Amino acid sequence: MAFDAIERESMEYDVVIVGAGPAGLAAAIRLKQVAEATGREISVAVLEKGSEVGAHILSGAVIDPIALNELIPDWKERGAPLETPVTDDRFYLLGPAGSAQLPSFALPPLMHNHGNYIASLGNVCRWLATQAEALGVEIYPGFAAAAPIFDEHGALKGVQIGDMGIGRDGKPKEGVFTPGIEIHAKYTLIGEGVRGSLAKKLIQRFQLDKDSDPQKFGIGIKELWEVPKENHKPGLVIHTAGWPLDDKTGGGSWMYHFGENLVSIGYVVHLNYKNPYISPFDEFQRFKHHVEIAPYLKGGKRLSYGARAITEGGFQSIPKLAFNGGALIGCSAGFVNVPRIKGSHNAMKTGMLAAEAAADAIFAGRQRDELTSYEEAYRASWVYKDLQRVRNAKPLLSKFGTALGGMLGVLDMWTTTALGGFSFFGTMRHTKTDAESTEPASKHEPIAYPKPDGVLSFDKLSSVYLSNTNHEEDQPVHLVLRNPAIPIDHNLPVYSEPAQRYCPAGVYEVLYDERGANPRFQINAQNCVHCKTCDIKDPSQNIDWATPEGGGGPNYPNM
Ligand SMILES: Cc1cc2nc3c(=O)[nH]c(=O)nc-3n(C[C@H](O)[C@H](O)[C@H](O)COP(=O)(O)OP(=O)(O)OC[C@H]3O[C@@H](n4cnc5c(N)ncnc54)[C@H](O)[C@@H]3O)c2cc1C
Ligand code: SF4
Secondary structure (H helix, E strand, C coil): CCCCHHHEEEEEEEEEEEECCCHHHHHHHHCCCHHHCCCCCEEEEEEEECCCCCCCCCCCCECHHHHHHCCCCCCCCCCCCCCECCCCEEEEEEECCECCCCEECCHHHHHCCCCECCCHHHHHHHHHHHHHHHHEEEEEEECEEEEEEEECCCCEEEHHHHHHHHCCCCCCCCCCCEEECEEEEEEECCCCCCCHHHHHHHHHHCCCCCCCCCEEEEEEEEEEEEEEHHHHCEEEEEEECCCCCCCCCCCCEEEECCCEEEEEEEEEEEEECCCCCCCHHHHHHHCCCCCCCCHHHHCCCCEEEEEEEEECCHHCCCCCEEEECCEEHHHCCCCCEEECCCCHHHEEEEEEEEEEEHHHHHHCCCCCCCCHHHHHHHHHHHHHHHCCCCCHHHHHHHHHHHHHHHHHHHHHHHHHHHHHHHHCCCCCCCCCCCHCCCHHHHHHCCCCCCCCCCCCCCCHHHHCCCCCCCCCCCCCCCCCEEECCCHHHHHHHHHHCCCCCCCCCCEEEEEEECCCCCCEEECCCCHHHCCCCCHHHHCCCCECEEEEECCCCCCCCCC
């Protein structure tokens, strides 16, 4: 059957929002608030590919409540799950056998965490969804937006929901095939988070990144632990840089103590790393054995595991935000403040700004034009200032390494803070994509990672088990190779096929026959935790992450 010939049903809304993350849900709430304040009606639908809201959300998270204070000022009374205020905020430089704590007065105030809250961002989204539904927003979990739809003038008209019931062979399965409906809207807001699959297509189609630097990314790998009461220090926030990464590889860790004896611990490796033998997963596993870290986890139990890429390009990588019929909000555009390791406040605020622009346009009788007032509102907002002040932190790390680059970054942030955004470095550029940063394996030595001990460190498969990942097995592989020959014919000889190591879920394997010959590339798509790293880091840019059947993927409980 030719899928483009299928007769699809459609539904109409004023605004459709793709993604029930902080950006999408804040946008939905704001649209309803504006309508209510002006005594009008506006219909809003939110589509979410996870089986429920929050199922695919993975974050630290220390949350700056600045946007939430604006959106729902009485969030405390309404029971928002931000129960643990930060009380102790530490930054360590790690060496293999010891550590040095940086005094907090050495760090610019923007990096301090007092006044922020430790929480599960997934649970915050679950709560935001209840607030949105109470205002009349329609939320559809288990519905993946698979493709953008355009009108006769080339404007974004809405999205097509993914088909259900197509077999691995690409053919509709007897009795179960359900064609995905089309959702049409006056404006479509793209809040898919980092490396959105629709956002990627729209950025390309509308050339939204033609005047910005390439987007940069990291991969964040997280575990949630329950630790003995005596190890738990509610409100403690620890960040580290240094070991186990070398000076040329950017990244660092977090450990947040919150809730009832819960510890969120994780590691971010910047995806511009050069050495294709690096395994971010194994770096994280060995990090937990550090003398500064291990005592907190001793006697504890790992409850959950997951991974997600994080946008890191910041200020100079923000693409054009609005185009005819739609706009990018949150991490689909990339509003993470890297030195603060925070993006949820900016995701919410940009969702709110886009919502205000869309509501104004709709009430003025417009539709599917460009929401230029959203772009203007972003430039006038605190999000712009938040990102502008830290714009050189990541390029300095990339250029000078962790020690010198980190020091220069701190000095630069002091300067921009004192001088209203001015920097002696001007605005440094990101010159390469992360895929282009990968060097041939011949320039590097393989890394011998320690074996996991099953107490503090674990292997990939037992980890993925804790992410509750589930995909219908009889469906087309959602990790689409543009050229199926590249992994073995090019990536393996040149880069020792790094997908085997950068994927935190063991999805990609190179298998050999019993003689150790005839390598073949295997994709265990059912294990995919939707982190998007393969779409970003494959040196040949040969992998397109597409939406699997709605509801598939991880089922994170409190991540
Ligand atoms: C490891 C890590 C640690 C972090 N730590 C912090 C922190 O401590 N503090 C902080 O403030 N920020 C932190 N961030 C950043 C923060 O998580 C993001 O900035 C924020 O989640 C972005 O919100 P968003 O709504 O844009 O996207 P997301 O939170 O990613 O939400 C996007 C939603 O859209 C859904 N979706 C995607 N594509 C589709 C589709 N095609 N159809 C339907 N649904 C779709 C996804 O399933 C998801 O639910 C961290 C990020 C990472 C990865
Ligand atoms: S297959 Fe890609 S998106 Fe899925 S877990 Fe692996 S790297 Fe992440």
